[in-house]
Amino acid sequence: MHSEFDLITRFLAPASAGSEAGVELGVGDDCALLEPTPGERLAVSVDTSVADVHFPASAPPHAIGHRALAVSLSDLAAMGARARWCVMSLTLPEADGDWVADFADGFHALCRTTGVALTGGDVSRGELAVGVTVMGEVPPAMALTRAGARPGDCLAVTGFLGGGAGGLARWREGERDLATPLLRRYLLPQPRLVAGVALRGLASSAIDISDGLQADLGHLCQASGVGVVLSPDALPLAEGLVEALGEPGARQAALCGGDDYELLVTLPPACLEEAQRRLAAQGLPLTEIGRITAEPGMSGVEASTSPGWRHFPGEAP
Ligand SMILES: [Mg+2]
Known part of the structure; x- marks a missing residue:
């Protein structure tokens, strides 16, 4: 791993983590340690956004960061889940610090407005792609699935x-x-x-x-x-x-x-x-x-x- 990539990893570290966010241990160790709300169901979903397949590679980096998180969070929304945590896998063709700083701004801004904590990340070299796994919570039997529609609804x-x-x-x-x-x-x-x-x-x-x-x-x-x-x-x-x-x-x-x-x-x-x-x-x-x-x-x-x-x-x- 190049040192530039280590630098980039720091851009992706969360602005804050603590007991309020349900994060006992965030970015920096082998795993994050999360504190789920007792009795609630964990809702988990992953989406990968690939440059020039899901978004234009030349889009503003902050929009790419926002969008990659937004499309994953949309799946939590569709389940009626409250968004809590996310982890990200970023693949980049080159280590461009300015690009990543702008990308991270867009990603973190949406984290803040939605109350989601970024609890882990991974950066590797390759074609531009962003994978985001989101985790949320929903009380038992309250999740909105696709299977509940009834005639007359x-x-x-x-x-x-x-x-x-x-x-x-x-x-x-x-x-x-x-x-x-x-x-x-x-x-x-x-x-x-x-x-x-x-x-x-x-x-x-x-x-x-x-x-x-x-x-x-x-x-x-x-x-x-x-x-x-x-x-x-x-x-x-x-x-x-x-x-x-x-x-x-x-x-x-x-x-x-x-x-x-x-x-x-x-x-x-x-x-x-x-x-x-x-x-x-x-x-x-x-x-x-x-x-x-x-x-x-x-x-x-x-x-x-x-x-x-x-x-x-x-x-x-
Ligand atoms: Mg969906």
């Missing part, structure tokens, strides 16, 4: 759709201003952790939208053994999406585009209003976009010509 989605695909389109056109709403949605997604916790006890099932609404809805219906009638006109479109892609393109992006990291949930109709009230308190809309049916299959939209995100046949950003 409402289907609803947090926030707005299509921003990930719209932002990617703007990036390809040469837009580089991160203040552009669509570019923010693509490169700086906000994991819906607070919403996930707020939906505990109300939602019957949940999944985060990483591969596209239609694809992830298919996963949810399959896991629950149900079907759905979707109302495509009800899909809440991201700010600037129609201007960027036109009306049909915007609707297609909302339906099939990936990288939105919103939560798709099902709820008994009697719970919808309370769920909307709780999320409105966070400034987040929850829009009803369909109804769960006993008959399998998806109606209300044409059979998808786009299967959503696929890793191997997929094109690079």
